[in-house]
Amino acid sequence: MSLPTxxxxxxxxxxxxxxxxxxxxxxxxxxxxAPPVEWSAEVMQLELNHVTxxxxxxxxxxxxSLRVGPGVLGLLGPNGAGKSSLxxxxxxxxxxxxxxxxxxxxxxxxxxxxxRRVLGYLPQDFxxxxxxxxxxxxxxxxxxxxxxxxxxxxxVDELLELVNLTETGSRPVGTFSGxxxxxxxxxxxxxxxxxxxxxxEPTVGLDPEERMRFRNLLGDLANDRIVILSxxxxxxxxxxxxxxxxxxxxxxxxxxxPEELLRSADGLVWEAMVPVDAVTEIRxxxxxxxxxxxAQGVRVRAVAHTPPMPxxxxxEPDLEDAxxxxxxxxxxxAGAIR
Amino acid sequence: xxGAVAAVAMADFRDRSRRPAFLVTVLGxxxxxxxxxxxxxxxxxMVKVGSFRGLYDSAYIGMLLAMIGSLWLPLFGFYVVxxxxxxxxxxxxGETLSASPLxxxxxxxxxxxxxxxxxAAMAAALALIAPVMQxxxxxxxxxxxxxxxxxxxxxxxxxxxxAAAAAVVFETVPLLRGGAGNILWFFVYPSMFLAGIPxxxxxxxxxxxxxxxxxxxxxxxxxxxxxxxxxxxxxxxTWSGMDIDTTLVAASAGLIAASTIVAxxxxxxxxxxxxxxxxxxxxxxxAAPATEAPVAPAFSQSPRTLSPAERGQSFPGLLLGxxxxxxxxxxxxxxxxxxxxxxxxxxxxxDRVGTALLFAWLLPVLLWSRLGxxxxxxGVAPLVQCGVSSRIRLIAEWGAGVLxxxxxxxxxxxxxxxxxxxxxxAAWVAGATVIPALALLIGSIGRTARVFQAVYLLIWxxxxxxxxxxxxxGVLRTDGSLGGPSPLLSFGVSAVLIAATVLVQEIRHAxx
Numbered sequence: 001m002s003l004p005t006x007x008x009x010x011x012x013x014x015x016x017x018x019x020x021x022x023x024x025x026x027x028x029x030x031x032x033x034a035p036p037v038e039w040s041a042e043v044m045q046l047e048l049n050h051v052t053x054x055x056x057x058x059x060x061x062x063x064x065s066l067r068v069g070p071g072v073l074g075l076l077g078p079n080g081a082g083k084s085s086l087x088x089x090x091x092x093x094x095x096x097x098x099x100x101x102x103x104x105x106x107x108x109x110x111x112x113x114x115x116r117r118v119l120g121y122l123p124q125d126f127x128x129x130x131x132x133x134x135x136x137x138x139x140x141x142x143x144x145x146x147x148x149x150x151x152x153x154x155x156v157d158e159l160l161e162l163v164n165l166t167e168t169g170s171r172p173v174g175t176f177s178g179x180x181x182x183x184x185x186x187x188x189x190x191x192x193x194x195x196x197x198x199x200x201e202p203t204v205g206l207d208p209e210e211r212m213r214f215r216n217l218l219g220d221l222a223n224d225r226i227v228i229l230s231x232x233x234x235x236x237x238x239x240x241x242x243x244x245x246x247x248x249x250x251x252x253x254x255x256x257x258p259e260e261l262l263r264s265a266d267g268l269v270w271e272a273m274v275p276v277d278a279v280t281e282i283r284x285x286x287x288x289x290x291x292x293x294x295a296q297g298v299r300v301r302a303v304a305h306t307p308p309m310p311x312x313x314x315x316e317p318d319l320e321d322a323x324x325x326x327x328x329x330x331x332x333x334a335g336a337i338r
Numbered sequence: 339x340x341g342a343v344a345a346v347a348m349a350d351f352r353d354r355s356r357r358p359a360f361l362v363t364v365l366g367x368x369x370x371x372x373x374x375x376x377x378x379x380x381x382x383x384m385v386k387v388g389s390f391r392g393l394y395d396s397a398y399i400g401m402l403l404a405m406i407g408s409l410w411l412p413l414f415g416f417y418v419v420x421x422x423x424x425x426x427x428x429x430x431x432g433e434t435l436s437a438s439p440l441x442x443x444x445x446x447x448x449x450x451x452x453x454x455x456x457x458a459a460m461a462a463a464l465a466l467i468a469p470v471m472q473x474x475x476x477x478x479x480x481x482x483x484x485x486x487x488x489x490x491x492x493x494x495x496x497x498x499x500x501a502a503a504a505a506v507v508f509e510t511v512p513l514l515r516g517g518a519g520n521i522l523w524f525f526v527y528p529s530m531f532l533a534g535i536p537x538x539x540x541x542x543x544x545x546x547x548x549x550x551x552x553x554x555x556x557x558x559x560x561x562x563x564x565x566x567x568x569x570x571x572x573x574x575x576t577w578s579g580m581d582i583d584t585t586l587v588a589a590s591a592g593l594i595a596a597s598t599i600v601a602x603x604x605x606x607x608x609x610x611x612x613x614x615x616x617x618x619x620x621x622x623x624x625a626a627p628a629t630e631a632p633v634a635p636a637f638s639q640s641p642r643t644l645s646p647a648e649r650g651q652s653f654p655g656l657l658l659g660x661x662x663x664x665x666x667x668x669x670x671x672x673x674x675x676x677x678x679x680x681x682x683x684x685x686x687x688x689d690r691v692g693t694a695l696l697f698a699w700l701l702p703v704l705l706w707s708r709l710g711x712x713x714x715x716x717g718v719a720p721l722v723q724c725g726v727s728s729r730i731r732l733i734a735e736w737g738a739g740v741l742x743x744x745x746x747x748x749x750x751x752x753x754x755x756x757x758x759x760x761x762x763x764a765a766w767v768a769g770a771t772v773i774p775a776l777a778l779l780i781g782s783i784g785r786t787a788r789v790f791q792a793v794y795l796l797i798w799x800x801x802x803x804x805x806x807x808x809x810x811x812g813v814l815r816t817d818g819s820l821g822g823p824s825p826l827l828s829f830g831v832s833a834v835l836i837a838a839t840v841l842v843q844e845i846r847h848a849x850x
Binding site for chain 2: 088091092123126144147161214216221
């Protein structure tokens with residue numbers, strides 16, 4: 001591995017894994033024109049260059065550039081931020097209006113097949129063939145992914161065990177609860193032993209214990225593959241993502257490790273006990289991230305550049321504060337993260 | 339409650355009228371108006387009295403369009419409007435509404451009014467094209483808007499209320515909710531129309547015949563409404579117009595009132611979107627709350643213990659999957675009916691096996707109609723679109739359609755083999771390939787099952803009535819020879835249809 005010709009980013013120094021490049025507006029480095037960073041040939045790489053997606057004149061994704069390597073990339077953003085549009089572009093279902101997406105050097109817009117062979121994708125919304133059993137449905141999707149019948153049978157049986165649906169037998173998927181159906185979705189995403197696993201709001205319908213186990217599973221998988229986890233639930237990614245991107249209104253707003261994101265909110269988070277009727281007024285001056293009702297009033301936690309309420313004391317930010325800060329603050333300067 | 343009914347009707351109508359399909363529907367009505375008033379040189383007629391038609395003045399064109407509209411708009415409009423309640427199920431809007439104080443009868447009334455509004459928009463398109471057609475044909479340049487439009491209001495609109503109400507009723511009866519209802523309507527409505535002609539149009543047709551007898555004494559005066567091929571130009575007579583009396587108006591009002599009552603009648607049994615009361619499980623909706631108690635917590639193992647994924651020949655798995663998907667929804671009644679048809683086909687004389695095949699291949703129409711559509715209807719597209727074998731999947735889906743044809747037509751096939759009827763067998767094989775290919779193309783383009791259902795039923799009906807040009811099944815024979823296209827031609831058409839489907843897929847993929 002040769003040395004990059006620009007200052008090293010922290011990931012490059014600390015990890016032998018893929019480096020993350022944010023858009024020029026964030027880091028002052030154009031990922032396209034900057035001298036290439038070299039990785040060992042066997043390391044997989046997904047690269048987005050100035051990707052924009054427009055639907056009927058409305059921009060869903062605006063000039064997003066990313067370079068992603070093995071590990072978990074947590075994609076955070078409010079509803080309507082463009083996360084699902086970006087996921088669909090990465091999973092080759094939708095073409096970007098402009099920009100390129102490269103998988104190990106291959107343009108997947110022009111040639112999606114190389115990526116599709118190693119892709120596992122769990123969409124936010126998906127249907128099932130309601131009359132098929134989970135096994136039949138998964139075996140069909142295994143064939144769609146090009147698995148041989150023997151391999152399909154083996155993997156389907158193992159995955160049904162992994163998601164604990166073995167006992168459902170011949171019961172039609174159409175009668176499954178939301179959580180069971182989501183587990184079928186997760187199983188199908190893992191069918192092809194994917195090198196790139198894209199999961200869009202994967203924990204919807206899972207119970208708390210399943211969510212925890214699923215997060216661990218993703219973390220386990222991410223040792224030697226790329227996992228992109230899109231969600232608007234901060235707690236879903238804070239324990240497993242070593243790399244977080246925040247998308248707002250189609251634009252990449254922040255990019256960094258959890259620690260870096262936390263630092264970006266240093267000195268901006270405040271707490272105070274206030275009367276109940278003061279909350280509305282505070283909401284106009286600051287972004288409230290939490291309220292707890294007590295006998296003495298309401299304990300308010302808010303993000304603001306100056307103390308937003310009388311008696312406010314600065315507190316340590318958590319990832320949710322950092323996320324709210326990133327979403328609600330104007331476009332962050334490059335130095336805000338690193 | 340009137341406000342609630344209006345809100346249901348308006349919301350539903352707005353939702354439908356903003357879809358591209360609505361514009362297509364209205365344009366279809368305009369096209370019907372154009373076709374219904376053929377030029378002198380045309381070799382067909384849609385309304386005729388013996389070998390005559392009326393002079394194209396305002397009175398005749400108005401009545402002609404009212405008659406044609408009464409037959410065709412409810413027949414096809416029914417398919418356009420009948421998904422209103424199903425949409426509320428799939429979008430879960432119904433569950434929200436069912437938790438509101440809105441009464442079921444009011445909800446159904448709103449849906450009925452929305453259906454009627456869509457159908458009325460088609461009738462309005464027909465009314466707008468009426469003066470254009472009169473001027474275009476140029477036989478009378480004197481426009482009388484009352485004479486042009488009143489028949490559409492008095493005759494066509496009331497009949498449209500029947501279709502609007504029937505759509506509501508069909509959606510609330512489990513057996514009629516799916517494709518079986520579509521097929522039933524195709525046969526029931528024309529029968530209702532024919533039976534109703536003497537009641538609704540009795541005085542009109544009598545007026546036609548009286549004017550013809552006065553102007554051309556002794557000529558055949560049999561009335562024909564629908565579509566007939568004509569070897570030569572029709573003669574003309576001048577219709578003196580209709581007399582509006584209170585009986586006519588009362589009959590129209592009575593039909594509207596009866597339809598309205600029929601539309602709200604399902605409130606007696608409609609289950610207000612309680613999933614437990616729906617027999618079939620619609621996409622994305624659980625039939626019943628499933629308990630997860632017997633299932634242990636998931637994700638307790640490491641994914642690293644999984645065996646490696648091996649890629650290679652996956653077509654057999656795809657074909658098997660497609661067959662399972664398409665035959666999985668079939669009820670035991672379907673299999674029972676198939677068994678009866680198969681036994682009948684084996685029992686009939688060899689020269690009647692074609693008719694047996696015609697009926698055998700009516701059975702799979704609902705299954706074929708879902709080729710190319712099911713992936714989208716069930717919301718599975720995001721899962722399969724990023725698969726590696728979209729072309730192979732298409733071929734597998736077509737293969738499943740062929741297999742369905744084989745299963746449904748096995749009785750007639752065996753009979754033909756036993757009779758050493760090589761021509762029949764060749765036509766059978768050609769039919770088994772071309773019909774699924776047509777279904778796949780239509781389904782891939784429109785992504786709705788209804789279009790193929792309508793197209794196939796028209797073809798089937800035409801073959802039943804001896805139209806050899808569309809007989810791809812080899813049903814119509816003259817001295818043992820095929821009356822319709824040769825099997826070779828059908829094979830060629832199959833190849834073209836599959837290629838066209840792949841092309842549609844490629845274009846969609848390129849524009850994704």
